[in-house]
Amino acid sequence: MITATEQLEIYLESFTELQKRAAGRDLPWLRQLREDAFARFCEVGFPNTHDEDWRFTNVSAIARAPFQLAQDGGLSNEEVEPFRIKGAACQLVFVNGRFVRDLSSIGKLPAGVNVNGLAEEINGNPRVLEAHFGRYLDTRRDAFCALNTAFADDGAYVHIRKGTIVEDPIFLLFISTVGDAPLMSHPRNLIVAEQESQATIVEDYVSLGESTAFCNTVTELVAGDNAVISHYMIEREHRQAFNVSTLRIQQGRSANVASHSVLLGGGLVRNNVHPVLAGEGGECLINGLFIGNGQQHLDNYMLVEHASPHCGSRQFYNGILDDRAHGVFHGRIIVHKDAQKTDAKQTNRNLLLSDDAQIDTKPQLEIYADDVKCTHGATIGQIDENALFYLRSRGIDELSARKLLLFAFASECLDRMKASPAREHVEELIHGHLLEVAHSANRFATGIPSEDTGRKWEEIG
Amino acid sequence: MSLLEVRNLKVNVDNHEILKGIDLEINPGEVHSIMGPNGSGKSTLAQVLARRESYDVTGGEILYDGKDLLAMKPEDAACEGIFMAFQYPVEIPGISNAYFLRSALNAIRKYRGQDELDAMDFLPMFREKLKLLDMDEKQMNRSVNEGFSGGEKKRNEILQMAVLEPKLAILDETDSGLDIDALRIVANGVNAMRSPERAIIVVTHYQRLLNYIVPDFVHVLVNGRIVRSGGPELALELEEKGYGEIESEARQVTPA
Numbered sequence: 001m002i003t004a005t006e007q008l009e010i011y012l013e014s015f016t017e018l019q020k021r022a023a024g025r026d027l028p029w030l031r032q033l034r035e036d037a038f039a040r041f042c043e044v045g046f047p048n049t050h051d052e053d054w055r056f057t058n059v060s061a062i063a064r065a066p067f068q069l070a071q072d073g074g075l076s077n078e079e080v081e082p083f084r085i086k087g088a089a090c091q092l093v094f095v096n097g098r099f100v101r102d103l104s105s106i107g108k109l110p111a112g113v114n115v116n117g118l119a120e121e122i123n124g125n126p127r128v129l130e131a132h133f134g135r136y137l138d139t140r141r142d143a144f145c146a147l148n149t150a151f152a153d154d155g156a157y158v159h160i161r162k163g164t165i166v167e168d169p170i171f172l173l174f175i176s177t178v179g180d181a182p183l184m185s186h187p188r189n190l191i192v193a194e195q196e197s198q199a200t201i202v203e204d205y206v207s208l209g210e211s212t213a214f215c216n217t218v219t220e221l222v223a224g225d226n227a228v229i230s231h232y233m234i235e236r237e238h239r240q241a242f243n244v245s246t247l248r249i250q251q252g253r254s255a256n257v258a259s260h261s262v263l264l265g266g267g268l269v270r271n272n273v274h275p276v277l278a279g280e281g282g283e284c285l286i287n288g289l290f291i292g293n294g295q296q297h298l299d300n301y302m303l304v305e306h307a308s309p310h311c312g313s314r315q316f317y318n319g320i321l322d323d324r325a326h327g328v329f330h331g332r333i334i335v336h337k338d339a340q341k342t343d344a345k346q347t348n349r350n351l352l353l354s355d356d357a358q359i360d361t362k363p364q365l366e367i368y369a370d371d372v373k374c375t376h377g378a379t380i381g382q383i384d385e386n387a388l389f390y391l392r393s394r395g396i397d398e399l400s401a402r403k404l405l406l407f408a409f410a411s412e413c414l415d416r417m418k419a420s421p422a423r424e425h426v427e428e429l430i431h432g433h434l435l436e437v438a439h440s441a442n443r444f445a446t447g448i449p450s451e452d453t454g455r456k457w458e459e460i461g
Numbered sequence: 462m463s464l465l466e467v468r469n470l471k472v473n474v475d476n477h478e479i480l481k482g483i484d485l486e487i488n489p490g491e492v493h494s495i496m497g498p499n500g501s502g503k504s505t506l507a508q509v510l511a512r513r514e515s516y517d518v519t520g521g522e523i524l525y526d527g528k529d530l531l532a533m534k535p536e537d538a539a540c541e542g543i544f545m546a547f548q549y550p551v552e553i554p555g556i557s558n559a560y561f562l563r564s565a566l567n568a569i570r571k572y573r574g575q576d577e578l579d580a581m582d583f584l585p586m587f588r589e590k591l592k593l594l595d596m597d598e599k600q601m602n603r604s605v606n607e608g609f610s611g612g613e614k615k616r617n618e619i620l621q622m623a624v625l626e627p628k629l630a631i632l633d634e635t636d637s638g639l640d641i642d643a644l645r646i647v648a649n650g651v652n653a654m655r656s657p658e659r660a661i662i663v664v665t666h667y668q669r670l671l672n673y674i675v676p677d678f679v680h681v682l683v684n685g686r687i688v689r690s691g692g693p694e695l696a697l698e699l700e701e702k703g704y705g706e707i708e709s710e711a712r713q714v715t716p717a
Contacts, residue, residue: 106490229495230487250671298613317651384551384553385549387551387552387553389513389514389535389551390547390550390551390553390568391553391565392533392534392535392536392539393511393512393513393536393538393544393547393560394539394544394561394562394565394568394621395536395539395540395565395566395568395569395572395625396536396564396565396568397536397568398533398534398536400568402557404564405556407555407556408553408554408555408556408604409555411555412554412555
């Protein structure tokens with residue numbers, strides 16, 4: 001453990017080091033952006049639980065670990081293979097946040113699509129990038145966004161030109177590897193979907209080996225007028241991982257964006273989704289599923305900004321928590337003064353499978369327009385014993401019956417995903433994960449105490 | 462050998478004695494009706510036979526096919542061929558009827574060492590059973606019992622029974638709340654299932670269903686005990702006189 005001053009020194013050292021070798025270090029605008037962001041981070045430091053936005057999540061375990069910038073980890077194709085998905089238009093692989101071309105396959109993309117590593121794009125073609133990079137993210141509010149921007153060096157760059165339709169998902173695989181010291185990475189992604197374009201983008205976070213790692217990722221997604229974009233964020237790192245992710249969506253006129261967050265792994269996870277409905281008639285679906293057991297802490301934070309009239313947003317999050325897992329749903333909706341006829345809805349449903357599992361659910365509506373419709377609701381329940389007996393009385397064994405009921409609950413989220421290889425991928429992951437959870441829930445039901453292996457993040461802090 | 466032998470069964474619910482010593486013997490091919498007023502213990506008996514675990518068996522034993530039924534979990538009892546049509550079928554959002562039924566059938570087939578059926582093998586048989594119960598195939602893609610009317614739920618129970626082909630079927634007040642058309646459809650479904658290998662227990666409050674499913678034996682359950690047993694004529698007698706007389710007779714025999 002380290003003190004706050006030591007912590008800043010370590011980050012400063014890494015930052016100075018990075019400024020010497022980072023992509024675009026000679027571009028004044030980018031240099032300035034990084035420096036400002038780092039200054040901001042030093043100013044505010046990591047948030048604490050007195051901060052309303054972080055009330056339920058204590059990040060002092062992140063603050064006190066002496067993280068080093070992760071180096072490129074030389075991975076073989078065999079090591080990466082198990083994480084790949086079927087049916088993707090292209091697969092970009094990032095190891096500790098760095099794009100690895102040899103492990104990636106660009107495939108046959110339609111003309112009008114450019115996918116690349118961010119660093120290569122900064123070095124090769126910074127002008128196009130400059131128009132969007134860092135323009136939407138609020139580094140003033142959030143220390144993690146500031147930190148990411150300060151260390152923004154590599155990640156994914158996806159540019160889809162006007163009217164281009166990409167049928168199959170663009171798959172971005174982020175692998176964190178083991179190091180001698182605790183490692184940090186700050187992947188930075190920029191997705192620009194121009195007018196009338198259509199695409200599905202999957203970000204999948206996984207880890208190889210188990211050691212303390214901190215992945216602080218930011219994605220800026222720009223959806224032009226009439227663009228239709230599905231975005232998936234899948235967190236399935238190991239239990240020693242800290243994962244903080246921010247998806248900042250900027251929506252144009254009549255743009256339709258669906259954000260699907262699926263949190264299965266990680267020890268301490270915070271997922272921020274921040275859409276701004278900037279153009280009239282935009283639609284945004286913010287769909288989420290979080291399934292935790294052991295000591296996992298899974299925090300879902302949404303900030304939905306309605307900035308234009310006639311926009312609709314839907315937040316649906318389902319949580320399944322077992323053992324001592326802790327889930328958070330914090331859904332904030334801001335309806336700005338001119339955003340009349342806004343239709344915003346948020347729903348959070350939770351299943352708690354043990355006495356020690358915990359969910360904090362908090363709606364937060366700030367409405368400055370006078371002709372809007374905003375609703376919110378939350379439920380917390382257990383597995384329905386009548387349903388369980390009904391299934392068992394038809395011959396289905398208890399474990400399968402539990403899994404079936406959990407899957408039925410989770411499938412509410414799957415049903416909101418369009419049929420695609422991305423959805424199939426998620427479905428497969430959920431099946432595997434739920435079997436594990438059903439096992440531990442079964443053990444709980446039969447009175448055998450669960451093993452207390454993981455760490456309690458709050459206790460470290 | 463009889464299919465089911467209940468010997469001096471005593472059951473508590475919330476520390477309250479509901480069944481006070483039930484004896485019942487059922488052979489393959491027989492249809493037994495268990496009748497009784499509200500609170501007599503009819504449903505408790507049905508639930509214990511289906512192995513609902515929240516019931517506390519304090520005495521007696523149940524032999525099913527020569528095996529100790531009380532040692533079985535609900536899924537094992539189902540796989541051994543016991544089926545209970547629920548008085549209140551459960552709604553399960555997110556699981557389709559067709560998927561549920563195929564999972565159940567395959568679980569039972571697996572238990573018996575038979576090959577599991579894929580969707581293609583399952584469908585022709587399933588369609589035939591749907592026809593028997595006048596049910597719509599589209600409905601089967603919807604969630605289990607979700608948005609079903611009372612009559613549809615009861616028909617769905619009989620459909621499940623028709624697909625799973627139990628050796629011992631227990632109908633727990635399947636007639637309650639049904640209009641006459643639905644009652645006929647349900648009764649036809651049940652009658653189509655009658656066979657020399659299969660036994661059926663019809664638990665009911667009213668005699669009406671027994672006009673359509675004519676039982677071989679009628680047992681009257683009052684206050685946790687079977688107070689009279691007889692042929693189908695006993696049901697008619699009950700319909701005429703009501704439970705009042707038989708209840709007061711029962712009280713005289715065993716003063717409270």
